[in-house]
Amino acid sequence: MLEDKKQPKTALNNLGEFGLIDYLTQNFKIKKTSTIKGIGDDAAVLEFKTKQLVVTTDLLIEGIHFDLSYVPLKHLGYKSVIVNLSDVYAMNAVATQITVSIAVSNRFPLEALEELYAGIEMASKIYDIDVIGGDTSSSNTGLLISITAIGEVDAKKVVYRNGAKPNDLLVVSGDLGAAYMGLQILEREKEVYKVNPNNQPDLEPYTYIVERQLKPEARNDIIKLLSDLEVHPTAMIDISDGLSSEIMHLCKQSNVGCDLYEEKIPLDPQVISTCEEFKIDATTVALNGGEDYELLFTIPQTDYPKIKANPNLTVIGYIKEETEGMHLITRGELKIPIKAQGWKNFND
Ligand code: ADP
Numbered sequence: 001m002l003e004d005k006k007q008p009k010t011a012l013n014n015l016g017e018f019g020l021i022d023y024l025t026q027n028f029k030i031k032k033t034s035t036i037k038g039i040g041d042d043a044a045v046l047e048f049k050t051k052q053l054v055v056t057t058d059l060l061i062e063g064i065h066f067d068l069s070y071v072p073l074k075h076l077g078y079k080s081v082i083v084n085l086s087d088v089y090a091m092n093a094v095a096t097q098i099t100v101s102i103a104v105s106n107r108f109p110l111e112a113l114e115e116l117y118a119g120i121e122m123a124s125k126i127y128d129i130d131v132i133g134g135d136t137s138s139s140n141t142g143l144l145i146s147i148t149a150i151g152e153v154d155a156k157k158v159v160y161r162n163g164a165k166p167n168d169l170l171v172v173s174g175d176l177g178a179a180y181m182g183l184q185i186l187e188r189e190k191e192v193y194k195v196n197p198n199n200q201p202d203l204e205p206y207t208y209i210v211e212r213q214l215k216p217e218a219r220n221d222i223i224k225l226l227s228d229l230e231v232h233p234t235a236m237i238d239i240s241d242g243l244s245s246e247i248m249h250l251c252k253q254s255n256v257g258c259d260l261y262e263e264k265i266p267l268d269p270q271v272i273s274t275c276e277e278f279k280i281d282a283t284t285v286a287l288n289g290g291e292d293y294e295l296l297f298t299i300p301q302t303d304y305p306k307i308k309a310n311p312n313l314t315v316i317g318y319i320k321e322e323t324e325g326m327h328l329i330t331r332g333e334l335k336i337p338i339k340a341q342g343w344k345n346f347n348d
């Protein structure tokens with residue numbers, strides 16, 4: 001909640017644009033050897049020597065991508081960084097720098113932006129990246145955040161979406177559907193709060209799924225694990241929109257089909273119990289819910305022994321010839337075509 005802690009608030013126009021930028025960026029220290037110049041000049045200067053660069057950007061808009069009535073600003077700052085880093089890791093790259101641009105209305109006091117930047121700073125520490133610049137503007141309506149992430153990768157290690165081959169194994173990290181169910185809980189509590197603001201929500205039974213929604217992590221640990229195991233994925237994508245649409249992107253770009261096994265899809269027990277409570281099918285949630293930020297990738301069958309003992313990785317299916325199509329094999333052994341259904345259209 002956008003809490004009023006009864007502390008005096010500092011209006012943004014007291015600081016001016018440059019005062020605000022200086023204030024918000026005062027804690028950012030340069031750590032990466034590839035950062036030659038960070039914040040403070042007309043442009044940052046980077047040097048990557050022998051590596052290839054990956055660059056990715058995301059735009060987050062209040063009311064469309066986030067709802068400040070239940071997303072604390074610190075979490076929002078953290079998550080804004082994570083969603084970008086996840087795209088860098090999906091290229092099998094190491095994230096090194098970000099830029100942060102914000103547009104903000106006068107409704108936000110300095111203290112609110114401080115919270116946002118505390119989240120950004122926390123993520124940049126944990127994921128070992130430099131914040132090297134950005135832009136700051138006022139906005140007539142709400143808050144807008146645009147982050148660009150930069151990463152580095154050896155030319156021969158970069159992994160695209162388009163390299164999957166028939167007979168490859170389809171592998172996913174972590175578990176799926178939790179962020180979507182966390183959102184259902186937060187939306188429900190928001191409605192309860194509207195009716196009775198004194199009602200303290202009991203989120204205890206839902207801590208894992210709510211955390212997956214509010215404070216997701218990006219899987220740089222998986223990139224490191226694959227490197228340590230000497231597994232080189234043939235194709236990879238991060239799961240931001242739900243398993244089914246990501247599988248379809250990967251298969252279409254690789255000109256292949258696939259069989260995905262329902263019984264193999266990794267689900268946390270809290271997802272299963274919350275789905276029962278909401279009377280939603282957990283498989284549907286894993287396929288169409290979004291914002292899990294796990295990695296989906298394909299590996300040759302010969303690499304299976306290297307990954308099979310790892311609890312963070314689950315084989316969920318096989319790559320097939322393109323002519324065989326993309327199918328979900330249900331627990332009842334029905335074979336049904338996989339359809340894309342981004343989570344925003346999710347209204348099952
Ligand atoms: P310019 O006029 O060239 O756009 P600014 O005055 O906007 O420069 O920015 C000054 C410096 O502060 C630049 O290095 C810029 O990248 C950085 N910067 C501006 N806004 C932000 C922000 N919201 N977060 C991080 N760095 C920022």
Ligand code: MG
Nearest residue numbers: 134135136137
């Ligand atoms: Mg500027």
